[in-house]
Amino acid sequence: MLQLVIFYIFATIAVVSAILLITRRNAVHSAMFLAATLLSVAGVFLSLRAEFLAGVQVIVYVGGILVLFVFVIMLVPTDRVMFERRYNRQGRIALITAAVLVGELVYAVIQGRDAFVFPEEALEPAVEGNSQWVGTVLYQNYLLPFEIASILLLVAIIGAVVLSKKSKPGGENAVEE
Amino acid sequence: MVSLEHYLILSVVLFTIGVIGVLSRRNILIILMSIELMMNAVNINLIAFSSQLQDVIGQVFAVFVIVVAAAEAAVGLGIVIAMFSNKETVNVGEIDLMKW
Numbered sequence: 001m002l003q004l005v006i007f008y009i010f011a012t013i014a015v016v017s018a019i020l021l022i023t024r025r026n027a028v029h030s031a032m033f034l035a036a037t038l039l040s041v042a043g044v045f046l047s048l049r050a051e052f053l054a055g056v057q058v059i060v061y062v063g064g065i066l067v068l069f070v071f072v073i074m075l076v077p078t079d080r081v082m083f084e085r086r087y088n089r090q091g092r093i094a095l096i097t098a099a100v101l102v103g104e105l106v107y108a109v110i111q112g113r114d115a116f117v118f119p120e121e122a123l124e125p126a127v128e129g130n131s132q133w134v135g136t137v138l139y140q141n142y143l144l145p146f147e148i149a150s151i152l153l154l155v156a157i158i159g160a161v162v163l164s165k166k167s168k169p170g171g172e173n174a175v176e177e
Numbered sequence: 178m179v180s181l182e183h184y185l186i187l188s189v190v191l192f193t194i195g196v197i198g199v200l201s202r203r204n205i206l207i208i209l210m211s212i213e214l215m216m217n218a219v220n221i222n223l224i225a226f227s228s229q230l231q232d233v234i235g236q237v238f239a240v241f242v243i244v245v246a247a248a249e250a251a252v253g254l255g256i257v258i259a260m261f262s263n264k265e266t267v268n269v270g271e272i273d274l275m276k277w
Contacts (some may be wrong), residue, residue: 004179015190018190018214021214022198022201022207024207030207034214038213041217048224048225050227050228052236053220057243060247061213065247065250068251068254069250069254072257072258076258080266086204088201088270090200095197098196102189105189105192109185109186110182116181116182130236134233134236137237138237141237145241149245155248156248156249159251161255163258164254164259
Protein backbone atom coordinates (compact mmCIF):
# COMPACT_ATOMS: atom_id res chain seq x y z
CA MET A 1 0.00 0.00 0.00
CA LEU A 2 2.79 2.38 0.96
CA GLN A 3 4.60 1.39 -2.24
CA LEU A 4 1.53 2.32 -4.26
CA VAL A 5 1.23 5.72 -2.55
CA ILE A 6 4.92 6.46 -3.15
CA PHE A 7 4.61 5.38 -6.79
CA TYR A 8 1.61 7.63 -7.34
CA ILE A 9 3.35 10.61 -5.74
CA PHE A 10 6.42 10.22 -7.96
CA ALA A 11 4.39 9.46 -11.08
CA THR A 12 2.14 12.48 -10.57
CA ILE A 13 5.11 14.81 -10.09
CA ALA A 14 6.81 13.33 -13.17
CA VAL A 15 3.78 13.65 -15.45
CA VAL A 16 2.73 17.12 -14.28
CA SER A 17 6.21 18.56 -14.63
CA ALA A 18 6.61 16.86 -18.03
CA ILE A 19 3.42 18.60 -19.22
CA LEU A 20 4.68 21.91 -17.82
CA LEU A 21 8.04 21.24 -19.53
CA ILE A 22 6.54 21.22 -23.01
CA THR A 23 4.17 24.13 -22.41
CA ARG A 24 6.36 26.79 -20.77
CA ARG A 25 7.47 29.74 -22.85
CA ASN A 26 10.77 30.28 -21.06
CA ALA A 27 13.39 27.59 -21.73
CA VAL A 28 14.89 28.02 -18.24
CA HIS A 29 11.55 27.10 -16.66
CA SER A 30 11.38 24.08 -18.97
CA ALA A 31 14.83 23.01 -17.78
CA MET A 32 13.73 23.27 -14.15
CA PHE A 33 10.64 21.15 -14.85
CA LEU A 34 12.87 18.65 -16.66
CA ALA A 35 14.91 18.45 -13.44
CA ALA A 36 11.73 17.76 -11.45
CA THR A 37 10.71 15.02 -13.90
CA LEU A 38 14.14 13.39 -13.88
CA LEU A 39 14.36 13.43 -10.08
CA SER A 40 10.94 11.86 -9.66
CA VAL A 41 11.81 9.22 -12.29
CA ALA A 42 14.90 8.53 -10.13
CA GLY A 43 12.46 8.02 -7.26
CA VAL A 44 10.52 5.53 -9.39
CA PHE A 45 13.80 3.71 -10.07
CA LEU A 46 14.42 3.55 -6.32
CA SER A 47 10.98 2.07 -5.75
CA LEU A 48 11.89 -0.55 -8.38
CA ARG A 49 15.00 -1.37 -6.29
CA ALA A 50 17.38 -0.18 -9.00
CA GLU A 51 19.50 1.91 -6.65
CA PHE A 52 22.50 2.15 -8.97
CA LEU A 53 20.39 3.45 -11.85
CA ALA A 54 18.71 5.98 -9.53
CA GLY A 55 22.13 7.30 -8.56
CA VAL A 56 23.30 7.38 -12.18
CA GLN A 57 20.10 9.18 -13.14
CA VAL A 58 20.69 11.92 -10.58
CA ILE A 59 24.42 12.27 -11.30
CA VAL A 60 24.41 12.01 -15.12
CA TYR A 61 21.05 13.53 -16.03
CA VAL A 62 20.50 16.17 -13.38
CA GLY A 63 24.16 16.82 -12.65
CA GLY A 64 25.48 16.61 -16.20
CA ILE A 65 23.00 16.85 -19.05
CA LEU A 66 20.70 19.34 -17.36
CA VAL A 67 23.58 21.63 -16.38
CA LEU A 68 24.72 21.48 -20.01
CA PHE A 69 21.21 22.51 -21.10
CA VAL A 70 21.08 25.42 -18.66
CA PHE A 71 24.57 26.47 -19.77
CA VAL A 72 23.52 26.57 -23.43
CA ILE A 73 20.29 28.40 -22.56
CA MET A 74 22.40 31.05 -20.82
CA LEU A 75 24.80 31.16 -23.78
CA VAL A 76 22.08 31.63 -26.39
CA PRO A 77 20.08 34.82 -25.79
CA THR A 78 16.44 33.80 -26.04
CA ASP A 79 14.76 37.18 -25.52
CA ARG A 80 13.24 37.12 -28.99
CA VAL A 81 11.65 33.71 -28.39
CA MET A 82 9.66 35.16 -25.49
CA PHE A 83 7.54 37.24 -27.88
CA GLU A 84 7.04 34.65 -30.60
CA ARG A 85 4.55 31.85 -30.98
CA ARG A 86 5.43 28.83 -28.85
CA TYR A 87 3.98 26.17 -31.11
CA ASN A 88 4.32 25.49 -34.80
CA ARG A 89 1.38 25.01 -37.11
CA GLN A 90 1.19 21.24 -36.81
CA GLY A 91 -0.19 21.22 -33.26
CA ARG A 92 -3.36 19.41 -34.30
CA ILE A 93 -1.41 16.73 -36.19
CA ALA A 94 0.86 16.34 -33.16
CA LEU A 95 -2.12 15.79 -30.87
CA ILE A 96 -3.69 13.26 -33.28
CA THR A 97 -0.39 11.38 -33.55
CA ALA A 98 0.00 11.36 -29.77
CA ALA A 99 -3.60 10.14 -29.28
CA VAL A 100 -3.06 7.30 -31.76
CA LEU A 101 0.25 6.41 -30.11
CA VAL A 102 -1.13 6.40 -26.57
CA GLY A 103 -4.19 4.43 -27.65
CA GLU A 104 -2.06 1.83 -29.38
CA LEU A 105 0.38 1.43 -26.48
CA VAL A 106 -2.28 1.34 -23.76
CA TYR A 107 -4.21 -1.22 -25.83
CA ALA A 108 -1.06 -3.34 -26.10
CA VAL A 109 -0.41 -3.10 -22.36
CA ILE A 110 -4.00 -4.00 -21.46
CA GLN A 111 -4.13 -6.86 -23.95
CA GLY A 112 -0.77 -8.24 -22.87
CA ARG A 113 -1.23 -7.92 -19.11
CA ASP A 114 -1.64 -11.67 -18.67
CA ALA A 115 1.86 -12.13 -20.02
CA PHE A 116 3.26 -9.91 -17.24
CA VAL A 117 2.67 -12.48 -14.50
CA PHE A 118 6.04 -13.83 -13.52
CA PRO A 119 6.90 -16.72 -11.21
CA GLU A 120 7.12 -15.66 -7.59
CA GLU A 121 10.19 -17.64 -6.62
CA ALA A 122 12.44 -15.59 -8.91
CA LEU A 123 11.93 -12.49 -6.77
CA GLU A 124 15.18 -12.79 -4.78
CA PRO A 125 18.21 -11.01 -6.25
CA ALA A 126 21.02 -13.33 -7.27
CA VAL A 127 23.78 -11.13 -5.82
CA GLU A 128 23.72 -8.94 -2.73
CA GLY A 129 23.88 -5.27 -3.72
CA ASN A 130 22.46 -3.71 -6.84
CA SER A 131 25.60 -1.83 -7.95
CA GLN A 132 27.73 -4.93 -7.57
CA TRP A 133 25.27 -6.93 -9.61
CA VAL A 134 25.08 -4.36 -12.42
CA GLY A 135 28.86 -4.01 -12.46
CA THR A 136 29.46 -7.74 -12.60
CA VAL A 137 27.10 -8.28 -15.51
CA LEU A 138 28.30 -5.14 -17.29
CA TYR A 139 31.97 -6.04 -17.15
CA GLN A 140 31.66 -9.79 -17.62
CA ASN A 141 29.00 -10.19 -20.29
CA TYR A 142 28.76 -6.78 -21.92
CA LEU A 143 32.36 -5.60 -22.08
CA LEU A 144 32.35 -5.04 -25.86
CA PRO A 145 29.19 -2.87 -25.84
CA PHE A 146 30.76 -0.99 -22.93
CA GLU A 147 33.87 -0.23 -24.99
CA ILE A 148 31.75 0.76 -27.99
CA ALA A 149 29.82 3.13 -25.70
CA SER A 150 33.10 4.74 -24.66
CA ILE A 151 34.02 5.24 -28.33
CA LEU A 152 30.57 6.76 -28.89
CA LEU A 153 31.22 9.21 -26.06
CA LEU A 154 34.63 10.10 -27.53
CA VAL A 155 33.01 10.76 -30.92
CA ALA A 156 30.35 12.88 -29.22
CA ILE A 157 33.01 14.96 -27.41
CA ILE A 158 34.92 15.60 -30.64
CA GLY A 159 31.70 16.30 -32.53
CA ALA A 160 30.51 18.79 -29.93
CA VAL A 161 33.87 20.59 -29.97
CA VAL A 162 33.95 20.74 -33.78
CA LEU A 163 30.33 21.88 -34.05
CA SER A 164 30.53 24.65 -31.49
CA LYS A 165 33.92 25.94 -32.66
CA LYS A 166 33.80 29.37 -34.24
CA SER A 167 34.60 29.02 -37.93
CA LYS A 168 37.19 31.58 -39.02
CA PRO A 169 36.15 33.90 -41.83
CA GLY A 170 37.97 32.81 -44.96
CA GLY A 171 38.99 29.50 -43.41
CA GLU A 172 38.10 26.19 -45.00
CA ASN A 173 35.14 25.74 -42.66
CA ALA A 174 33.78 29.22 -43.21
CA VAL A 175 30.06 29.35 -43.95
CA GLU A 176 29.24 31.24 -47.12
CA GLU A 177 26.94 34.16 -46.62
CA MET B 178 1.64 -3.87 -4.53
CA VAL B 179 2.51 -1.84 -7.60
CA SER B 180 1.96 -3.99 -10.66
CA LEU B 181 4.02 -3.83 -13.82
CA GLU B 182 1.22 -2.13 -15.73
CA HIS B 183 1.55 0.96 -13.55
CA TYR B 184 5.13 1.45 -14.66
CA LEU B 185 4.30 0.70 -18.29
CA ILE B 186 1.45 3.22 -18.32
CA LEU B 187 3.68 5.85 -16.68
CA SER B 188 6.26 5.16 -19.37
CA VAL B 189 3.63 5.47 -22.13
CA VAL B 190 2.41 8.79 -20.74
CA LEU B 191 5.90 10.29 -20.44
CA PHE B 192 6.87 9.06 -23.91
CA THR B 193 3.73 10.56 -25.44
CA ILE B 194 4.33 13.90 -23.74
CA GLY B 195 7.81 13.82 -25.24
CA VAL B 196 6.40 13.09 -28.70
CA ILE B 197 3.96 16.01 -28.41
CA GLY B 198 6.84 18.26 -27.36
CA VAL B 199 9.00 17.23 -30.30
CA LEU B 200 6.19 17.62 -32.82
CA SER B 201 4.67 20.88 -31.66
CA ARG B 202 7.34 23.15 -30.15
CA ARG B 203 9.44 25.57 -32.18
CA ASN B 204 12.30 26.11 -29.72
CA ILE B 205 15.07 23.58 -30.45
CA LEU B 206 16.18 23.53 -26.79
CA ILE B 207 12.76 22.33 -25.67
CA ILE B 208 12.71 19.78 -28.50
CA LEU B 209 16.00 18.36 -27.19
CA MET B 210 14.58 18.26 -23.66
CA SER B 211 11.55 16.35 -24.96
CA ILE B 212 13.90 13.81 -26.54
CA GLU B 213 15.58 13.34 -23.15
CA LEU B 214 12.13 12.79 -21.68
CA MET B 215 11.40 10.05 -24.22
CA MET B 216 14.70 8.30 -23.44
CA ASN B 217 13.79 8.41 -19.76
CA ALA B 218 10.45 6.80 -20.49
CA VAL B 219 12.25 3.96 -22.26
CA ASN B 220 14.49 3.55 -19.21
CA ILE B 221 11.46 3.17 -16.94
CA ASN B 222 10.28 0.30 -19.16
CA LEU B 223 13.66 -1.43 -19.13
CA ILE B 224 14.06 -1.15 -15.38
CA ALA B 225 10.49 -2.19 -14.62
CA PHE B 226 10.92 -5.41 -16.61
CA SER B 227 14.39 -5.93 -15.13
CA SER B 228 13.04 -5.63 -11.61
CA GLN B 229 10.08 -7.86 -12.38
CA LEU B 230 12.18 -10.61 -13.94
CA GLN B 231 15.01 -10.21 -11.39
CA ASP B 232 17.35 -10.07 -14.37
CA VAL B 233 19.88 -7.25 -14.28
CA ILE B 234 20.41 -7.06 -18.06
CA GLY B 235 17.61 -4.50 -18.35
CA GLN B 236 19.49 -2.21 -15.99
CA VAL B 237 22.71 -2.69 -17.97
CA PHE B 238 20.88 -1.63 -21.11
CA ALA B 239 19.44 1.36 -19.24
CA VAL B 240 23.05 2.40 -18.56
CA PHE B 241 23.72 2.26 -22.30
CA VAL B 242 20.60 4.32 -23.00
CA ILE B 243 21.87 6.95 -20.56
CA VAL B 244 25.23 6.97 -22.39
CA VAL B 245 23.47 7.52 -25.71
CA ALA B 246 21.34 10.27 -24.17
CA ALA B 247 24.43 12.05 -22.89
CA ALA B 248 26.16 11.82 -26.27
CA GLU B 249 23.02 13.04 -28.02
CA ALA B 250 22.70 15.99 -25.65
CA ALA B 251 26.34 17.00 -26.19
CA VAL B 252 26.09 16.86 -30.00
CA GLY B 253 22.61 18.41 -30.05
CA LEU B 254 23.67 21.36 -27.94
CA GLY B 255 26.75 21.78 -30.13
CA ILE B 256 24.38 22.00 -33.09
CA VAL B 257 22.30 24.60 -31.22
CA ILE B 258 25.38 26.77 -30.67
CA ALA B 259 26.48 26.40 -34.32
CA MET B 260 22.94 27.21 -35.43
CA PHE B 261 22.81 30.30 -33.28
CA SER B 262 26.19 31.60 -34.41
CA ASN B 263 25.13 31.16 -38.06
CA LYS B 264 21.49 32.21 -38.10
CA GLU B 265 20.89 33.96 -34.75
CA THR B 266 17.84 31.86 -33.99
CA VAL B 267 16.74 28.85 -31.94
CA ASN B 268 13.56 28.42 -33.98
CA VAL B 269 13.60 25.19 -35.97
CA GLY B 270 11.18 26.66 -38.55
CA GLU B 271 13.85 29.05 -39.78
CA ILE B 272 16.37 26.29 -40.47
CA ASP B 273 15.23 25.47 -44.00
CA LEU B 274 18.45 25.37 -46.01
CA MET B 275 17.96 21.71 -46.97
CA LYS B 276 14.20 21.98 -47.38
CA TRP B 277 12.65 22.01 -50.84
